[in-house]
Structure formats: C-alpha cells, structure tokens
Amino acid sequence: KNEVEQSPQNLTAQEGEFITINCSYSVGISALHWLQQHPGGGIVSLFMLSSGKKKHGRLIATINIQEKHSSLHITASHPRDSAVYICAAETSGSRLTFGEGTQLTVNP
C-alpha cells in the first residue's frame, strides 16, 4: 500500500461541473501539498496546507488531520483545468511522498 493514495486515477467532467479529487495518506505529516502538472510536464504548486481549508480562485483545498485525508475541489470547471493533479505529503526534513496523480479532463 502506497503511503499516499489518490482517487480517482482518471476523471472526466463536463465544463461547469464541480470536481473533487481525494488524497489519503498513512504517514505523519507536517504539511500536504497539491500540485498541478500540465501536458508539457512542468509542475506548479497550488496549495500547501497543514490544517483547515484554503481557497484560491475556483480551487479549494481541505485537510482533515485526524482522518489523514485531503480533498481538492474545482468549482465551475473549465477545459483549461485539464491536467494531472498530484498530492504530496511532507514529512520531517521537508521530504515529500507523492501520490500517483489524478488525470483530469474537462470537456467543453
């Protein structure tokens, strides 16, 4: 069993739909990162959170430390949101353990 598991692996949505990507982890963490990887391969950091909830535009990230679970939500999804979304658990010494990623495709 991976230390960081994401679901679903693949997600297809219609433009405008509300999207949720889930991340469960089994290690003790100092923070949880959500990253976005576009087809070219470059990765952008979306959120880093250690408790509660963060919002940036149409993106919302939540974390439940007791349940070792985090979610990334996208409201009013758009085709430009199509990408791979990766969660990563940060442990001591700033080490990151990555999930396998969720491939999101938003159709017009």
Place this chain on the structure above:
Amino acid sequence: DGGITQSPKYLFRKEGQNVTLSCEQNLNHDAMYWYRQDPGQGLRLIYYSQIVNDFQKGDIAEGYSVSREKKESFPLTVTSAQKNPTAFYLCASSNVISGANVLTFGAGSRLTVL
C-alpha cells in the same frame, strides 16, 4: 522573474554513456531536489541538498550522482550504472518562508536512452 531552469528539455543518449542534467535557480532557495517520474507512478526522490556542499541520497539514488558547489546550481549526472534511465526528471527547490515550505519546480528534462 525568479524560477528554476532545467536543461536540456529533451535528451537522447546511447547506452553506456553518462549524461548530466542541469538545474539552476535564482530564487535564493536553500534546498534543492531531483525527482524521477515514470508513467503511472508518483515522483520519486533521487537526491536532495539542503545546503551548499552537502547532499543526501533519496529513495532511488543508485546510478545517479549530484554536486552542490553553488547555491544556485544542482546538476544531476545519470551514469551508465543506472539500469533504466529513460524517464522524466524534475528539479525542485524550496525555502521556508514564514513557517511554510515554499516549493518550486522546473519544467523537467525528458531523457531517452536509445
């Protein structure tokens, strides 16, 4: 603009050859990392460095080497000892700002061994 520059973006190499991937950052970040990404797998840590002239092995260091002679630079050499080097390689850097670990990634280098 501050950021991380990786080069080359694409690289082809024959079996038995060493190849060096460049990673330069102008963010003044202390820590730098090299990750490998394979299809269907999460990123895996190859090497990391938290300070100049010091670096540590990650989870899959065999067949790789690094140096950290300058704060801005963290080159990765893929040696002929790496049995399956074809992969996408990502460099990252981080700094702790106001208690938060700010992470920045490069655009990646795709290595293909022929």
